[in-house]
Amino acid sequence: MSFWVRARDATPRFTLSTSVSFASKWFAPRLHRLMARLPDVDIQLEVSDVNVDLTDGRVDAALRYGTGTYPGTVSARILDETMSPVCSPDYRAHMDGLSAPVDLTRCTLLNESRVLHDDSALPNWERWFAAAGVAGARSRGPTLSHGSLTIEAALRGEGIALGRSILVAEDIAAGRLVEPFPQIRLPVGRRYDLVHRPGEKDDPRIAALRDWLKEEVRTFLTATASAPSGTDRDHRQAGAAVVLPRAQGKCRNNTRPMGIKSTRACCSCEWGGERRDRALFVIAVYSWSDSHARPDARFLPRDIRMHDCTHR
Numbered sequence: 001m002s003f004w005v006r007a008r009d010a011t012p013r014f015t016l017s018t019s020v021s022f023a024s025k026w027f028a029p030r031l032h033r034l035m036a037r038l039p040d041v042d043i044q045l046e047v048s049d050v051n052v053d054l055t056d057g058r059v060d061a062a063l064r065y066g067t068g069t070y071p072g073t074v075s076a077r078i079l080d081e082t083m084s085p086v087c088s089p090d091y092r093a094h095m096d097g098l099s100a101p102v103d104l105t106r107c108t109l110l111n112e113s114r115v116l117h118d119d120s121a122l123p124n125w126e127r128w129f130a131a132a133g134v135a136g137a138r139s140r141g142p143t144l145s146h147g148s149l150t151i152e153a154a155l156r157g158e159g160i161a162l163g164r165s166i167l168v169a170e171d172i173a174a175g176r177l178v179e180p181f182p183q184i185r186l187p188v189g190r191r192y193d194l195v196h197r198p199g200e201k202d203d204p205r206i207a208a209l210r211d212w213l214k215e216e217v218r219t220f221l222t223a224t225a226s227a228p229s230g231t232d233r234d235h236r237q238a239g240a241a242v243v244l245p246r247a248q249g250k251c252r253n254n255t256r257p258m259g260i261k262s263t264r265a266c267c268s269c270e271w272g273g274e275r276r277d278r279a280l281f282v283i284a285v286y287s288w289s290d291s292h293a294r295p296d297a298r299f300l301p302r303d304i305r306m307h308d309c310t311h312r
Contacts, residue, residue: 014205015044018063021148022192023047025167027063030216037208049146054197061196061206067121070195078213079166079192082185083123086163086177087154094157098180101132108159109141110150121189125162132184151177166192169224 018027023045035043046052051066052059054073064070068077085104092098095107109125125139141159144150150161151168155176161168163177165185171177194213200206 012040013042013044014038014061014209015046015059016061016063016209017046017048017052017059019049019065020047021146021164021167022063022065024148025151025170026220033216034209034212037212038205041205054195060200060203061194061209064193064195065190066193067189068191068193070193072198073195074198074201075193075195076210077191077193078217081165081167081188081191083128083162083164083188084179084185085128085160085181086151086168086172086179087160088157089175089178091154091157091160092178092180098160101129101181101184102134102137104129104160104180105134105137107141109139110153110159110161111139111141111143112147112150112162113143113145123162123186123188128162128184128186131186132181164188169220173224 028045031043031045046059049065051064051070052062054060054062063078064075068075087095087098087107091107095103098104098107111125112122114122126137129135129137142153144153147161147164147167151163151171153159154161154163155171160180163179168177168179172179194210196203196206
């Protein structure tokens with residue numbers, strides 16, 4: 001699927017590719033501001049969940065949702081995301097408030113097709129219930145082809161979706177969706193990257209796209225960082241929060257990963273998977289870098305916090 005956004009007659013073309021859900025929920029609504037930066041260029045947007053071949057010259061740059069490994073290209077990470085349950089305020093009220101994770105077993109669970117069957121990098125309902133300490137729960141409900149469709153169904157009050165944080169952040173900020181359990185967010189093995197051919201970093205169109213993305217992401221994170229989610233305002237951060245559940249290891253005192261600007265260090269308490277009564281999650285901030293080889297080549301919220309840790 002492609003859309004040709006014409007800026008002026010008889011102008012050069014700049015062809016971009018991105019995924020279906022990201023295009024509909026994030027990229028396309030902001031495209032008019034990129035057009036203003038490139039008034040002498042026709043922008044063509046190709047929307048597909050299949051990574052296009054950049055070597056044939058048909059597509060100039062891509063916003064990809066993947067693991068970050070794209071041979072023969074240059075990439076820079078733009079956004080990381082997490083996944084957690086979201087629903088409409090009316091649906092939560094209809095289900096008596098959803099005060100505990102086990103309450104979701106009574107809900108209609110909205111499933112994304114590739115989360116169920118095709119993509120082990122994306123958490124599914126079984127993994128979320130396991131992280132929440134709910135044993136034996138099964139995902140029952142309709143299956144939709146794209147994450148954006150599950151979000152639209154959640155907005156209509158048809159059930160609860162395991163929403164991708166980047167795609168739902170603005171709906172949460174506007175109060176159209178709520179996140180009942182913001183303390184239980186699962187990390188995703190995929191992220192959003194700007195990808196282009198080697199040697200084209202200084203192409204004026206690529207440079208304009210890169211600068212535009214920096215500003216758009218910064219504005220997006222600022223706009224979504226302060227809105228409450230669920231019942232705990234303190235847990236609400238931007239949609240790009242990185243969440244590390246207890247089962248992943250030990251926190252190390254005075255350890256600052258590369259790129260993190262500020263931390264609240266936790267001492268050496270165990271992140272054991274056997275205790276699920278208190279959730280420990282980390283929200284990290286990284287700085288933008290043009291180098292795809294550096295782990296700080298991304299935008300994330302401006303602070304790192306360890307919540308509910310008993311050894312601060």
